[in-house]
Amino acid sequence: MTATYRNPVLNADWSDPDVIRVGADFYLTVSTFTKVPGLPILHSRDLVNWTIIGHAVTRGYDDVRPGCGVWAPSLRHHDGRFWIFYGDPDVGICWMSAEDPRGPWTEPHVVKPGLGLIDPCPLWDDDGRAYLVHGWAKSRAGVNNRLTLHRMAPDGEKVLDEGTLVIDADLLPGYRTLEGPKLYKRDGVYWIFAPAGGVEQGWQSVFRAESVFGPYEDRIVLAQGGTDVNGPHQGGWVDTPSGEHWFMHFQDRGPYGRVVHLQPMTWGEDGWPAMGDDGEPVAEYRVPVPGGAPATPATSDDFAGPELGLQWSWQANPDPAWWELRDGRLRLACVPGPDDLRVRPSVLGQRLPGVPCTVTVTLTLTGQGRAGLTVVGDTAAFIGLEGTAAGKTVLICGNTETTEDGEPVPVEEGRAVTIGARIGEGALVTFLADGRDVGAPFQATQGRWVGAVLGLFAAGDGTGQAIFEAFTVDIERHSQ
Template sequence: MDRLNGEHTYRNPILDADLPDPDAIRVGDRYVMIASSFNRAPGLPVYVSTDLVNWDRVADALPGGNEPAEWFALPRHGQGVWAPSIRHHDDTYYIVYPDPDQGILVVAAPEPEGPWSAPHLLLGGLGLIDPCPLWDDDGSAYLVHGWANSRAGKKNILTVVPVDAALREATGPARDVIDGADIDGWGTIEGPKFYRRDGWYWIFAPAGGVATGWQAVFRSRDVFGPYEERNVLEQGSTPVNGPHQGAWVTAVDGRDWFLHFQDRGPFGRVVHLQPMAWGDDGWPVMGKAVDGGPSEPVLEYPSPHGMPQGYRTVARSDDFAGGVPGPTWTWQANPAADAIAPGEGALRIRSGDDSGNLRTLTRVLGQPLPGMASRASVRVDLDGGSGTRAGLAVLGYDYLWAGVAHGDAGAEAVVAVRRRGDMAERVALRIPVSESVEVAIECAADASLVAELTTAGHTVRVDPDFVASEGQWIGAELAIFAGHGYGADPATAAFSSFRVDLAED
């Protein structure tokens, strides 16, 4: 990519796509990163990198989806896996994650690729969120976590709990150690990450809210406090709103870095990488402050390992080799065993019950919408009777879909949109078709969408005056789906030649 003074540089965001609430560590010469997955299945994506800039997805720590499986058999938007943490201790990788309706759970594996253990409930209770463990120098272990006001009736408080070294149970009473209400003008405190350095206990935590907040750091000589605080990274003069919640990582060469997210609305919570150093006063500095500037994000910087930057998003083209989806796809709900029909040359999705609202449909596979101008396309064949449909969507709270629907008069190519509060979808195009349809949706840099349908050599473009929207705690998704109305017979939709093309920014 670009060079600065002869060095390869990277641009932020390093991953311009939805990877909410990232946490990362280094083990040996590899970096490992995880993110929230909420209701999506499989869940808890695991990424690895050798240079902190280019990342590959290698596993899902919840390959079967969320538990309990029966509850998550329907789309539970905003539920499931909230902000997790990853740590390595005694040759084992631990991911500690919250389900705000159950408590704090743990999975473990010998390698990032797995196999990952079944979830174990470490702490039960409503509203326990954003956990992170710490193993102390004397062998004792602790967990810090936050609170979801929607479930617990309390917020902006960080709590520390003694736990056993294997993260199986609490070993002592919990104590609240930080209260955002005690810090003038700070308010929201959440997403803590626990560290030990130079005789201090350190808690890195975002403050001030997702869209407009900043990165806070707290330190104390005692694990239970009192903690003093400092604001170490904020938007300043940059376009990076709310630069916070992430991970301090020390590279192989001893330099420090900070991975964090930025909320970009329909493009999701995208991942940035900041240089980090420790000041003469013992506090960390981040971003431009490392080189003597203000405490705000860098937009471009020399790459940590001197490597060029490659593909900066998560969505991938897919030929559906073997009739199965590639590793970047996730379902909106835990899939039924018969969700995919066998076959070669295409992905065959058996339809699910369809209320007329894609947000309630179970048979939906998605990938994060790229954070730059893009075009997604796929060929759709629908084998079904009246009341069935299948296609490609950009799915958030609001959505646009384009594809094929079968009615009493036969097959039609359709483009439709639905906005929050609408009682039904609004159809922007409906034309008869007699064969498969190639569907494309173009997303501009401002998230405005245009659909394109090609059948029998004829192409129609439709501009429905529609802008993609975020979902619940996530960005929009590129999604393929198959549904049948109540009373209609199930159908099978065959998807082939899925392509994602990016406009370089």
């Protein structure tokens, strides 16, 4: 029987994916904005089952800057090395490289400084020349809906010219917000795959030309049509060892973030690519490479160490004094910082699953402070414990402004409490304590171009400590 998969193949916030194949192995990376570590590297043998194997970015900003940092990356393998190009809209176009995708990666190098330079993609041509295409962020540059191409030094040290406007989508009827270009060459023809129309209602276009500098002609190759896959947005084209072609892209799902779909792709007799089912996303299809073992990016964590699981990230640069793994437990210091969890750097988070689930973690609080489990987006809410100056520990539940929802419940000092969240359809959250519902339901919301995050936090004057153990994510069976 032919093995099949169902979309999305990555059902959480894996935003702006790009994918490549090296031998029999597939690698994928995504944008992470100001999360640290950032630019996760995922590995697969069949384009369906994925695991996290490392990160390319280990440092970012010291403060939380929603919507800033690492925007849509391009992943390539050239001259025996892996390369990631990305745009930081407040810095410019950067890249890093590594011999092993697990790392270590070089420090970011700015190949083109400037505001609003985003979505870069390199191409090393057959004659040894190199090129770099990128889009524009109107919020910084004042313009968008256009793609600029540069000649680039083959070692990526710098761009070699002022850039050429190769596609001005203001001149294309119906086009708006053209972005996310991926530059390829096939059988002597240059191709730019790029979405337009916005992440929620847009489509995927491709452009082709005999010269890398154009002129380019366009065609829409993937759109929502009669499906429930809104937007089908930017991604990457990849082939398999058997010579088949596939396209990975994202769909914006609000509080769940940008989930990743896999589309079959063929090349028509007219030379243009055809994606999905007659240009519409497929819900189910055969697995590209049969025989792969089931795998998904990690979520649950027993904190056995010696390092944090690769699914975790901080909201800004972490201080080693914030955390420790010891005896199968995660210990977070109740450190000072903003009360608003949306801008607290010391929130340790991971992606919200895209299906109903129940999340639990056992928490013990010693000393003064506040600690717990939070769901963070444009709004935030939490459940946790609070140690007071009087030496009492209470169970609390609150919202973004850290106001309490209901009366605090006294907890015997030193007693472990299993706190959690039941996340239902539409990302409606009900907090839990020792298996019972606590507080009013909370509607999770997306953040700045990201989905909601499940987080652990500890806040205070530095004297208290939160001890977490057995972080578990249980997916509802009928949702799998």
